[in-house]
Amino acid sequence: MRASLRLALVSLAAALPVAAAMVATTAASAADEPTPITVLTSDFEDGTTQGWAGRASEAVAASTTVAHGGSGSLAVTGRTATWQGPSLDVLGEFEKGTAYTISAWVRLATGSDNARLSVERRTDGIAAYDQVVGNTAVDSGRWVNLTGRYTLATDVDFLRIYVETASSTGDLFIDDVTASYVPALPIQTTIPSIKDVVTEFPVGASITGAEIVTEHGQLLDKHFNSVTPGNALKWDATEPTEGTFTYAQADPLVAFAKAHGMAIRGHTLVWHNQTPSWVFTGADGQPMTATAEDKALLLERLENHIRNVAAHYGTDIGVWDVVNEVIDENQADGLRRSTWFTVAGLDYIRTAFRVAREVAPHAKLFINDYNTNVPAKRDKLYALVAQLKSEGVPIDGVGHQMHINVSWPSVAETKAMLDKFLPLGLEQQITEMDVSIYTSNGESFPAPPADRLLQQAYVYRDMFALFRQYEGEITSVTLWGLADDNTWLDTFPVTRKDAPLLFDTRLQAKSAYWGVADPTKIGTSTSPPPTTVSPSPTTPGPTTPSPTTPGPTIGTTACSVTYRVTGSWQGGFQADVRVTNTGTTAWTSWTLGWQFPAGQQISQLWNGGVAQSGATVTVANASWNGTVAPGASASFGFLGSWTGTNPSPAGYSLRGTACTVA
Structure with missing residues (x-):
């Protein structure tokens, strides 16, 4: 999600064969990008607004009050709404299918808030909004950099980048705004296609609009035979206001998949995140509580949502993640205390599966969660699924997200996860796999180290070898992204460049790819044993409080x-x-x-x-x-x-x- 949420861990060192190390070094070099081509620079040193304007009645003017570089910046005053802010027309600068890195420095005049960098685009007068950088803490005491990647995936007749805030309407400044891109490389057409090598089950990727155009679309078509629209089918994207449904994000992704003969996983009908606040607002305008009236209204909204979204796609979508991330292993009953649960109890899960079966009788219906290789969470999920199955709830499968890293979990832990669910007679799918190169939240590399890329290759090799032993039991494996140029791990759990997928930022095959496609290309060394068996800090694991034995005395500046x-x-x-x-x-x-x-x-x-x-x-x-x-x-x-x-x-x-x- 944002995709879903989890993930990080410990340092590794191992003696590696020279040939294997050379493969990893080559992969690291392939990921190094040449000097970007800059298409936009706004430094406000000439005393003008350089084409920037407000989005409404706010005032935009060159200023020398504060500056990030030089002596000038752009001041925005008179804001009356959070969405009002500085905006620049980039229709003549941005080309469809090109991935641009957009950077802006932001500072508030007073106070603190969160700032966002976004894009507004219009086609035939219909507006849509894309977030380039999500909420980032800003204040009046320092300049904060907002940097993100954006790919225009559709034809438009209006395109502007802008800065907004989350909650306040105070004055703000921006400075040193740039947009640049690195020319694309052709994809490698002579290497084996993953979908031709792995034949035991479909292999998929989660996608956005950026993954279905130009070289990205070619890479997706060559290697994968299944896709998951990463965010485009979630509630906030499909029913942002009650009763108003829109499929502008998802329809192009589904159309691409159909045109290229790909299976489609629907993700997700019910989740506690990315659900608009109106869903949990009662008829009295107050947040819902555990009353009969609120429960009835919530389940009514749930049923209406599923009937509309699932019916819109009919038989095009063959698998649905009906409910996502419902387990909290730290609760005695194992159930997450989301608003769904506190208002409706288990009936929201029962209702979701019942309605999904009625609307999409052809589809396989899954319950999906993360950290299912952690015994406590795995066992609580098993108990819930067994209970629901005994009640006749139409669950067809269990989804294991598998957001992991180069040192966790072990193959044995993952095998135990799969074996746990075999007695239920359900399908199992790997739904959101990626392998972070980081082993702690404190690590950050300017470029992916060769040893981490090789270790990652061994993880992909060993995990896919395990999955392929479960032919007929595992019916799909999906990676959470197409290539390293677009991964949620670049901003979660901390901002840093990760490299968790099979292809690098320029869409070239990494050692991780060869770990799946031809493991002989990465040597025969085995993965060094992990130095911890705890869930990685990049993956939210059990939250059992640790002992609080008094430690050393802590001074006032310690x-x-x-x-x-x-x-x-x-x-x-x-x-x-x-x-x-x-x-x-x-x-x-x-x-x-x-x-x-x-x-x-x-x-x-x-x-x-x-x-x-x-x-x-x-x-x-x-x-x-x-x-x-x-x-x-x-x-x-x-x-x-x-x-x-x-x-x-x-x-x-x-x-x-x-x-x-x-």
Whole structure:
């Protein structure tokens, strides 16, 4: 999701055969991009707006009040709505099918908020909006860079980039805006197609509009025989307002798949994320609670949504992820306390499958979740599916997302995951696989290291070898993306360039590709054993609170905290927190506390244990990240809810001692 949400871990070193290392080095070099070609630069040093304008009645003017580079910037004043901000026409600069990197520096005049970089496009007068960079914390004390990639995938007659904010309407500044691209390379047409090598089941990729044009479309057609529209079928994309359905994002993806003979997985009919707030608003205009009236209305909306979306695609979609991420292994009953559950209990799952079966009797209906190779989560999912099956709920299969990394999980853990569900007689599918090169949230590489790319190749080799042993049991394997130029892991759980897929940023085959297509090309070494059996910090794992045995005394300047909102949507958000030991003594455990200023509530946390009472939040380390050396950091992430505004906490404390805010 955003795709879905999970993921990171530990350092590896192994003696590798020279030939194998050479393959990995070649792959790393192929990923190195040449000097980009710049098509847009706005530095505002000439005292003009350089073509920028407001989106409504706000004022846009050159300014020397503050500047990121040089002496000039662009000031935006008189905003009366969050969507109002500086906008630039790029219709004459951007070409369809070219991937542009857009960068803008943003600063607020006062206060703090989240800023976004977006694109508005229109075709025949119908507007659509694409997010280039999601909510990013900005304030008045520093310049913050918004950088993201954007590919125009359709013909348009209007195209503008713009900056907006999430909740406030105060004045802001932008500076040093650029847009650039790297010329595409032809895809490699003489290498084996993955779909021809792996014949035990369809092999798919999740896609956006960017993956069905030019060289991306050629790569997708050559190697894959199944697709998943990554975000285009989710509730916020298909029914943004009640009763108003739109398929503008998904229809082109489905049409491409049909034209190229590809199977289509529908993802997803019900999820606690990317669901508009109106879905959970009662007839009285208040948030829904566990009343009979609210439950009836919620299930009515659910049924109407599924009947419309599933019926729109009819037999074109042969598999649906009916419900997504319903398990929380830290609950006694194993069920996530989403609004779906707190209002409707299990009846929302029962209703979703019943209606999906009625509307799409031809389709295979799946329940999909992440971290299913973690025994606690796996077992809770098994218990739920067994119960629902015993009630006659029409579940056909279990989806394992498999967002993993180069050191976790092991093949044995993954095999145990698959074997667990065999007695149920259901299909199993790998639905969102990627293999991060990172082993901790603190790592960041300027380019993918050769040893990590080789280790990644071994993981893909071993996992696909395992999957192929389950012919008839595993009926599909889907990668969460086509190539490394468009992966959600570039911004989650922290912003850094990841390389989790089979093809690099220029669509060339990596060692990971050869791990699937021809493992002899990467040598015969086996993967070194992981140095931890805990779920990777890049994958939200169990959130059992860790022991809180008192550690060393912490001085007043012994810790610093970085709090960053990495994604936000109506009513919900995702954040990453890093606590750094700035003292001289190693910690053997840690407990971080803060107060939420606007009623935010944490719904799920990974890489630690959380307790919340009102506005007070306490997070303790997990069993594997309690030891923090001087100068080192520990990170955790969480999902939360908000109403009105979503400001960052003002301060943090480590066992009652204040930390500096980084």
